Amino acid sequence: MGTVVSFLVDPGDLPDEHVDALLDAAAAELHRLDERFSTWKPNSELSRFRRGEVATPSALLDEVIARCEDARDVTQGFFDPWAMAGGFDPTGLVKGWAAQRALAVLAEGGVASALVNAGGDVCVTPGSSYDVGVQHPRERDALCAVVRVDSSAATSGTYERGEHLVNPFGGEVAAVSATVVGGDLALTDALATALAVGGHEVLSLLDDLAGLEAFYITPGGVLYKTAGMRLGVD
Amino acid sequence: MKRILTLLGATAAGFTSVVALYGSPTKTGVLLKAATPTTAVPTGGSTTTTTIATGTGPANATAVGPVENYSYGQLAVKVVIAGHRIVDLRVQGLQTLDAYSTQLEQYVVPILKTEVLKAQGIRINAITGATYTSEAYAYSIQGALDKLRFK
Numbered sequence: 001m002g003t004v005v006s007f008l009v010d011p012g013d014l015p016d017e018h019v020d021a022l023l024d025a026a027a028a029e030l031h032r033l034d035e036r037f038s039t040w041k042p043n044s045e046l047s048r049f050r051r052g053e054v055a056t057p058s059a060l061l062d063e064v065i066a067r068c069e070d071a072r073d074v075t076q077g078f079f080d081p082w083a084m085a086g087g088f089d090p091t092g093l094v095k096g097w098a099a100q101r102a103l104a105v106l107a108e109g110g111v112a113s114a115l116v117n118a119g120g121d122v123c124v125t126p127g128s129s130y131d132v133g134v135q136h137p138r139e140r141d142a143l144c145a146v147v148r149v150d151s152s153a154a155t156s157g158t159y160e161r162g163e164h165l166v167n168p169f170g171g172e173v174a175a176v177s178a179t180v181v182g183g184d185l186a187l188t189d190a191l192a193t194a195l196a197v198g199g200h201e202v203l204s205l206l207d208d209l210a211g212l213e214a215f216y217i218t219p220g221g222v223l224y225k226t227a228g229m230r231l232g233v234d
Numbered sequence: 235m236k237r238i239l240t241l242l243g244a245t246a247a248g249f250t251s252v253v254a255l256y257g258s259p260t261k262t263g264v265l266l267k268a269a270t271p272t273t274a275v276p277t278g279g280s281t282t283t284t285t286i287a288t289g290t291g292p293a294n295a296t297a298v299g300p301v302e303n304y305s306y307g308q309l310a311v312k313v314v315i316a317g318h319r320i321v322d323l324r325v326q327g328l329q330t331l332d333a334y335s336t337q338l339e340q341y342v343v344p345i346l347k348t349e350v351l352k353a354q355g356i357r358i359n360a361i362t363g364a365t366y367t368s369e370a371y372a373y374s375i376q377g378a379l380d381k382l383r384f385k
Contacts, residue, residue, distance in 0.1 A: 008359055117360045135363025136345060143346040146358065155362040179362065223343045231344055 005030055005118045012112030022109040026102040033098040036060060039089055050087040064090050067097065071190035076205065078198035079190045083168035096121040096154055096189030123152040123185040131233055137177040137217055145231040152185035156192035167197045174199025178216035200224065
């Protein structure tokens, strides 16, 4: 199993070769981070860390750990990489964080605008705006919302293959699908996971956070959203 | 200067492939999100790079991919090619079942099909959510490309 990463780039005045080189560099960054943070590769730094074999984490791993701690605090424990079976698993945050780093490669390279979509975790360059469809959790050929994204959006759901959500508090998982829009994608990614797990409690937290909107859908097909969340664009 | 670039990297997990579609956002429709990892990505450790749109196909063409049937409906993707480059991808031929409907704090989940989005002039740049539908997109796009012998 794996994640597909898509780039949508408006190159502006950049020549083709330059854009090709930037895309190569962005892809290389993703592969580099995957090498380091894969839980599937026994020799990745993360795998070794999980086995207690890393005495001094790299700066990158330190950054991921710090961001996980922040996300755990913000979600009041509903996002908790330390509660995963098999030990510390930051995957719910790393994908978005890595996409953001790949986007930075393009942005710093001078593209006019760009969107990176890492398996459903979307981030866009500052100052740009893209319409992103949110997959309907039950209707395969339909969306349940279209959201305008000028920073990031992430969806977490139990209907997605290979995705296993764990409630750190031992209860049920609240949502079949949860979407968070806004802010830094590393956090957005983690928040979507937390919202899928925690449902109403996490939605209330998000309602109080500036710059973030969110909604989730229960197994019974009811949608709950933050006050400012719009499910379509005009 | 529009093209699709597909990078398929093989890893057991994580970022296994990269699909890039670039050009002005106003000229692109549905963003290619997925190759089909079960068939397109080798399971070994090698990395391959494939560039689609190398100009071996027709200079200008439009094709609609095969209609994919699902239990809930149908999906097809239209590919527009100009000057040997893919310039547009759009979802075709879907229908609406429902519109927004609200109750107090609970909402019925909207079912937005492409016809509605088109009627509203909405272009989707990317999809956030499930894996299988993006695979369907890719499969259908590939079908359209094959139809044009544009590989």
